[in-house]
Amino acid sequence: MALSLGGRRLFSPFLKGSIGSSRASLSSSWWEDPLNLEVSLTEDEIGIRDSVRNYCQDKLFPRVLMGNRNEVFQREIMNEMGDLGVLGATIKGYGCAGTSSVSYGLIAREVERVDSSYRSAMSVQSSLVMYPISDFGTEEQKEKYIPRLATGEILGCFGLTEPNHGSDPSSMETKAVKNPDGSWTINGSKNWITNSPIADVFMVWASTKDGVQGFILEKGMPGLSAPRIEGKFSLRASxxxxxxxxxxxxxxxxxxxxxxxxxxSWEQRSSV
Known part of the structure; x- marks a missing residue:
């Protein structure tokens, strides 16, 4: 029998006849694409999706179980993603693929189907580190960082969330003060930051006299540290x-x- 809601029959094309016959009518292809979205994808988008799916099922999936069990992030996977061209995929130039946003969504879906931890690492690298540099950085910053981030040679993290205020920029306590020589001095802390203990590049946000601004920090800078959070209950491979x-x-x-x-700005907050 078909399910009903307000007198209307639901899924009737798939629930006619006996239970056995209805099961047979639900092909594996239907479960893969129940809304028939495949017809709206371009050949390039389908090719990208299938390539990433093959990698995720053949290469990523076998390593995820032990990574999740033992809280181990395998750094070389980011290099493999770089070889595949999925890091910063929507960026044009600088060694990036320049794909459509739909392609990026398909890439993220295939990684997410296997493990959220590596999808998070990939998304942070692509959307929260490479994208701000691509859209708001100088040409020198783009040339210095994006090609190496795209290959996975270096790894980035995104520092917005703070211990006392979460991801609320208007309450940000991290402060950057401009010095007379034009340089900046930054003080503050961030929490729950994906990739930070193993990052080479830190896309950090700080409150300045004029508002919240972004700064690109590098591993090894004096005064910069990134301790690891142990014992998580989820995203354990991240x-x-x-x-x-x-x-x-x-x-x-x-x-x-x-x-x-x-x-x-920090000046306005300190005067309240």
Whole structure:
């Protein structure tokens, strides 16, 4: 019998006859694409999806079980994703594929079908590190960082969330003060940051006199540390940590020049 709602029959094309025959009518292809979205994809998008699916099922899936069990992130997987061309896939130039947004969604779906931890690592690298540099960075910043991030040679993290206020930029306590010589001094902390303990590049957001601005920090800078958070109950194959900044000194060339988020500056907050 068919399910009904308000007198209307639901899924009637698939539930006619006996249970056995209805099961037979639900082919594996129907379960893969119940809304028949395949017809709206281009050949390129289908090819990208299938390539990523093959990698995820053949290469990623066998390694996820032990990674989740033992809280182990296998760094070489990011290099493999770089070889596949999925890091920063929508960015045009700088060694990136320049795919459609639909392709990026298909890529993320295939990785997510296997494991959220590596999908998170991939998304942070692509959307939260490479994308801000691509859209708001200088040409020098783009040439310096994006090609190496695209291959997985270096790994990035995104520092927005803080211990006391979560991901609320208007309450941000991390502060960047501009020095007389044009450089910046950054103090503050971030929490629950994907990739931070193993990151080479830190896309950090800080409150300035003019509003919230982004700064590109690098591993090894004096005053910068990123301890790991142990014992998570989920996303266990993802390396999650904190970011501590104690008088981190950076030149103005590390600031994203084309983006100042309006809101409460640290000067306004300190005067309240």
């Amino acid at each position: 390396t999650t940590g904190m970011i501590f900044m104690e008088d981190v000194h950076v030149g103005d060339e590390q600031r994203l020049p084309d983006l100042v988020l309006p809101g409460v």
